[in-house]
Amino acid sequence: MNSVASIVLNRSFQLGLLAVILIALATLPLHYQGYNIVRLLNIFMFVVLTVSWVIFSGSTGYMSLASAAFFGVGIYTSALLGDKLPIAVVVGIGALVSSCVAFLVGALTLRLRGIYFAIFTFGLVELIKHLTLWWEINMEDRRGRLVVYVENDIIFWVMLSILVATLLTAYFIRRSKWGLALQSIGENEEAAAHMGINVTLVKVITFAVSALFVGASGAIIATRWTYIDPGIAFNPLYSFMPVLMAIFGGMGRLLGPVIGAIAFTYLKEELGTEFPELYMLIFGIILIVAILYMPNGLVGLIQRLWIRGFRRQDADT
């Protein structure tokens, strides 16, 4: 094999590279200010949402559209408790509350298969949104509320920590016995039960774990928004985006959803500023092309080109 490739594929090289990237990212707020940080923050958030979605839906094949519900629960936790407790505690509570909601919903609905589960989880977002709205209007005579201010650097570091925790969890689940169980549920749930897997428990717990990170990222990002209301907090866009980003990146490897989220968020920002009227249209076209011509996503495409490149080099020598 080619020498460049053997270095890139080397395990300690990969770990070293990861460490360098991580340190570079963590020290970034010390050098840069303003828009670049905000942009990265946005990217981190979508990577967290997408990877969390993939942890559960990617392997089991249960398409969840509940991300926005967990995200919104995190946001509201921040709005309600942000001025009373330290921000790290608020983020922790946001994660736990989201996770509890996911646990309850999962226990009730994870018997539903396929499209029924997707529709129910989508309905959940609307349900929580309208309940909150009803409560605010009728019980508190207001709409929306202010969120406490937190410095950008702190938001950045908290979000980065959530990101690292999400990636580590996804990585270890993938390599564990639990990951095998999830994969087998996705392939054939009945056979998985034959193997002695408590399929309901595995599904519900994984669903709850994936909601942890979504809730946490909602709780921290809310501090950037100053003002929130149910329509902002429970925006269904946050349910659909992770799905699209995961499909765009490819779900075969952990890197897929990460790259998908980064590329998609970047594109979204660029197109949004360059072609504000047309950008949703361009977006749609990119997505259709991606689904038609990149069945394994961006990462699948890169892999294919990579392998083809080697064949050619081997043939040349």
Place this chain on the structure above:
Amino acid sequence: MLEVNNINTFYGKAQALFDLSLRVEESEIFALIGSNGAGKTTLLNTISGLVTPASGNIEFLGKRINGLAPHIIVEMGISHVPEGGRIFNEMTVRENLEMGAYSSHAWKIRWGTLQQVYEIFPVLKEREKQLARTLSGGEHQMLAMGRGLMSRPKLCILDEPSYGLAPKYVEEVFRIINSLREQGITILLIEQNVRHTLETADRACVLENGHIVLDDICDNLLQSDHVRKAYLGL
């Protein structure tokens, strides 16, 4: 070892098993024969906990198991190799086998078990890293049986292991079933290949429309007029 007493099983309003009883003794090969729709698979699914009987009870090693969840029944030592294998096609042969050892006591000793399974099925060792969907029909069944053994069962339930296989593999499957019994594993077998089954098994029962019509040692069944006429075409 396994005792099924007067169970009735329904699918909605349709009754599939009627007041059905049978006993499987330790270290024997017990076969269930019957035509399509007789209730064979339903009976096996009832035993392994995937279907709950409306009445009656099932005991395994003296403990009542009906009403328990399938994963607990696996843990107690019953392994069910379903019809058609139900292999995880997008996972490798090795991963499929590891899945078989999912129950907690088998998981710790899975590497040892894996070597034993590879000894019984050398072809699986050769194919270790391949995706399961690339296996031939016969290898597929070998993998399903190997996966069933990974949980270190005391009782192995095999649902039509020779279905759709080439004659060469059918011989192989029956040879392996015999060798499992020699290792002390009790076998509960469903088969449509009636002659082969009755020659291999110790005892068998004949299931028709959810009722057991005959229950005897295989030598007697091979002589029975009913079996000869209905199942052997003699």
